[in-house]
Amino acid sequence: MIRYLADRKSWILEDTVAYAFGLTPSGLLVHTYFGAPLPHEADYPLPADFPIPVPFSGTDENSGEEYPAWGGFRFIEPCLKADFPDGARDIRLSYNNHTIEGNQLSIMLEDIDRSVGVKLVYRISRSVVERYAIITNNGREAILLEQVLSGALTLPDAADYRLTYLSGRWGAETQLQRSMLGKATHVMESRRGHTSHSANPWCALDPDGASTEERGPVYAINLAYSGNWKTVVQSTPVGQVRIASGIHSFDFSWTLAEGASFETPKFLLTFSDEGFGGASRNMHAYIRNNVLPLGHRNELRPVLYNSWEATAFDVTADNQMRLAEIAAEIGVELFVIDDGWFGARNSDNAGLGDWVVNRTKFPDGLDAVSKRVHELGMKFGLWVEPEMVNPDSDLHRRHPEWAYRYPERTSSQMRNQLVLNFGRPDVQEFAIGFMNRLLDETAIDFIKWDMNRVITEAAGLDLPADRQKETWTRHVQGLYRVIERVRTSHPSVWFEDCSGGGGRIDPGILGFYDQAWISDNTDAFDRLFIQEGYSFGYPANTMVAWVTSEHSFLGRRRLPLAYRFHSAMAGVLGIGDDVSRWSDTEKTQAKGLVALYKEIRPIVQQGSQYRILPPGTGSLAAVLYVAGDLSEGVLFTYLNRNHYGNPLPILRLPGFQKDRLYEVESGDGPAQTMSGRALHLVGIRLNLREEYESAIIRIRAK
Numbered sequence: 273m274i275r276y277l278a279d280r281k282s283w284i285l286e287d288t289v290a291y292a293f294g295l296t297p298s299g300l301l302v303h304t305y306f307g308a309p310l311p312h313e314a315d316y317p318l319p320a321d322f323p324i325p326v327p328f329s330g331t332d333e334n335s336g337e338e339y340p341a342w343g344g345f346r347f348i349e350p351c352l353k354a355d356f357p358d359g360a361r362d363i364r365l366s367y368n369n370h371t372i373e374g375n376q377l378s379i380m381l382e383d384i385d386r387s388v389g390v391k392l393v394y395r396i397s398r399s400v401v402e403r404y405a406i407i408t409n410n411g412r413e414a415i416l417l418e419q420v421l422s423g424a425l426t427l428p429d430a431a432d433y434r435l436t437y438l439s440g441r442w443g444a445e446t447q448l449q450r451s452m453l454g455k456a457t458h459v460m461e462s463r464r465g466h467t468s469h470s471a472n473p474w475c476a477l478d479p480d481g482a483s484t485e486e487r488g489p490v491y492a493i494n495l496a497y498s499g500n501w502k503t504v505v506q507s508t509p510v511g512q513v514r515i516a517s518g519i520h521s522f523d524f525s526w527t528l529a530e531g532a533s534f535e536t537p538k539f540l541l542t543f544s545d546e547g548f549g550g551a552s553r554n555m556h557a558y559i560r561n562n563v564l565p566l567g568h569r570n571e572l573r574p575v576l577y578n579s580w581e582a583t584a585f586d587v588t589a590d591n592q593m594r595l596a597e598i599a600a601e602i603g604v605e606l607f608v609i610d611d612g613w614f615g616a617r618n619s620d621n622a623g624l625g626d627w628v629v630n631r632t633k634f635p636d637g638l639d640a641v642s643k644r645v646h647e648l649g650m651k652f653g654l655w656v657e658p659e660m661v662n663p664d665s666d667l668h669r670r671h672p673e674w675a676y677r678y679p680e681r682t683s684s685q686m687r688n689q690l691v692l693n694f695g696r697p698d699v700q701e702f703a704i705g706f707m708n709r710l711l712d713e714t715a716i717d718f719i720k721w722d723m724n725r726v727i728t729e730a731a732g733l734d735l736p737a738d739r740q741k742e743t744w745t746r747h748v749q750g751l752y753r754v755i756e757r758v759r760t761s762h763p764s765v766w767f768e769d770c771s772g773g774g775g776r777i778d779p780g781i782l783g784f785y786d787q788a789w790i791s792d793n794t795d796a797f798d799r800l801f802i803q804e805g806y807s808f809g810y811p812a813n814t815m816v817a818w819v820t821s822e823h824s825f826l827g828r829r830r831l832p833l834a835y836r837f838h839s840a841m842a843g844v845l846g847i848g849d850d851v852s853r854w855s856d857t858e859k860t861q862a863k864g865l866v867a868l869y870k871e872i873r874p875i876v877q878q879g880s881q882y883r884i885l886p887p888g889t890g891s892l893a894a895v896l897y898v899a900g901d902l903s904e905g906v907l908f909t910y911l912n913r914n915h916y917g918n919p920l921p922i923l924r925l926p927g928f929q930k931d932r933l934y935e936v937e938s939g940d941g942p943a944q945t946m947s948g949r950a951l952h953l954v955g956i957r958l959n960l961r962e963e964y965e966s967a968i969i970r971i972r973a974k
């Protein structure tokens with residue numbers, strides 16, 4: 273899988289894709305190839321210095337370095353920039369040695385005369401290459417790191433590239449965006465302390481914008497990090513396209529003491545020549561098989577009920593039990609009490625930080641509730657927000673110094689709350705302590721872990737003033753440490769990631785949480801867009817979606833119950849409506865749909881996803897999931913508009929076994945029999961008529 277070709281001074285990582293790089297005659301470590309594996313070693317390009325001198329530029333910045341450190345003629349985005357105590361500010365890396373241990377390649381680089389080492393670590397897992405860097409100070413004085421990215425990738429020459437990325441805001445996360453690169457530098461970033469609603473570190477590039485959903489070369493990247501990050505896509509003066517990604521350098525610095533190391537988050541790279549669909553499926557498989565926490569990695573996600581939209585902060589034992597009974601009747605498997613169960617939490621004004629059950633609302637404590645939920649045959653879940661505190665809370669009165677703040681200045685509040693300094697070991701111990709206590713004292717099977725504001729005034733570490741810029745990074749390290757410790761003590765508990773909806777979703781957080789709440793927007797039509805964007809980088813078994821009321825709190829339309837279910841059933845199904853208001857007919861319909869979901873869930877959650885018709889293209893939207901053994905598929909279709917009585921577009925369905933025969937349930941007519949090839953080349957036409965009519969079409973091998 274990983275080879276070193278001494279005569280070519282090249283390293284090749286090969287699996288279902290190949291990634292190659294090597295040393296040029298002048299000693300630069302440069303990228304040489306990323307794409308489909310090549311048959312012969314000699315097929316991989318030789319590492320070469322840029323062939324012609326470019327006045328006012330240099331060989332270094334044009335040769336496609338794997339990990340450029342700032343220094344010399346490098347005006348491109350550097351991966352590494354440091355300050356030395358004597359005022360020198362450049363690093364010149366040269367190759368020292370390498371090791372290959374199983375599926376891990378490490379390349380050791382060193383500065384030419386200062387004792388700074390950079391270890392580049394590479395792994396390949398099927399179609400995904402993981403890269404990260406470890407910077408070590410082997411000298412006798414501390415150095416200041418100003419920028420430490422995870423890595424850089426150089427793309428093959430093309431006239432231009434198209435950038436596909438995700439942007440958004442609260443309630444409208446993961447909106448798909450596309451633009452040609454041209455000659456501008458594109459920066460996608462978060463400076464908000466979490467991954468952010470406004471941008472996500474996933475992005476993809478295709479040469480000349482010519483690739484399609486299922487055809488053509490696509491390079492996609494992601495960054496496993498849940499704090500401030502940036503991805504810089506730029507064209508060098510000679511037209512080479514480079515992508516560098518890592519922890520954001522804005523308001524960042526890190527003092528690297530003598531003997532200390534700094535490890536970057538993982539930079540993930542994939543290639544597919546099966547278009548954007550192929551690149552997405554690569555990332556889905558990787559996140560499912562390599563990233564998600566081991567404990568529940570291969571388990572089907574339960575159908576959940578969440579009380580937030582039904583009861584908001586007015587949770588009581590009585591109203592939760594009423595909801596739980598109906599949820600159980602409908603077929604729900606996990607009942608989650610959201611915000612409002614603890615302290616003086618009657619609104620968002622007070623109580624955050626006081627993680628003790630509110631006895632006025634739950635006179636017999638949480639135990640009684642958990643017991644009843646278990647008797648109803650469901651798992652029991654609870655909402656928490658460990659990184660936060662309301663100023664009006666016992667915790668804040670006890671420890672005002674635990675919230676982020678600048679000395680002698682007031683901190684900004686959002687949703688009446690402040691952020692706890694998770695970089696402080698005492699705050700981490702507090703969070704580990706109360707979470708472990710909560711999980712030890714009550715039979716809780718599931719935690720929804722929220723983070724309902726961004727970070728400001730990032731300071732207050734027990735470190736000198738010139739080290740306060742470490743705060744942003746230490747928050748993320750602290751969070752990862754806390755959740756890791758809590759998970760290790762409670763391996764059977766499920767964890768859901770949330771940050772006011774999808775504000776903190778990335779392959780870093782998904783290493784600790786089993787699934788994610790991807791948006792507070794529960795309008796089933798808007799959701800199709802959010803879910804579409806999400807699916808470019810993340811698998812359906814992490815994508816929690818609730819069925820809420822006919823007229824969602826953000827929506828400007830009424831949607832039928834079936835449509836709301838069909839939208840949510842394309843991910844991890846949940847119900848979030850006030851089910852005590854549902855009629856018997858609605859409950860019966862819901863029960864049938866939950867039962868259907870349980871049948872198709874293995875295909876949705878663990879199969880391969882094909883975006884057949886994006887919701888933005890016109891009347892009809894469609895998404896297909898095909899089982900791993902190709903024996904079955906589930907097609908979700910939604911008629912969102914209907915103009916001029918036009919017939920609906922034909923849906924061509926890839927992904928099935930070409931010469932196998934399948935039975936296609938059409939919804940309202942007799943089943944048809946078609947081969948996998950015909951499903952792809954001929955396709956099917958549906959018979960939906962009404963706006964917001966939807967259907968689930970099952971396709972089963974005969």
Ligand code: GLA
Binds near residue numbers: 611722792
């Ligand atoms: C956030 C979450 C919601 C809900 C509320 C509770 O907004 O995204 O789902 O949990 O907090 O305050």
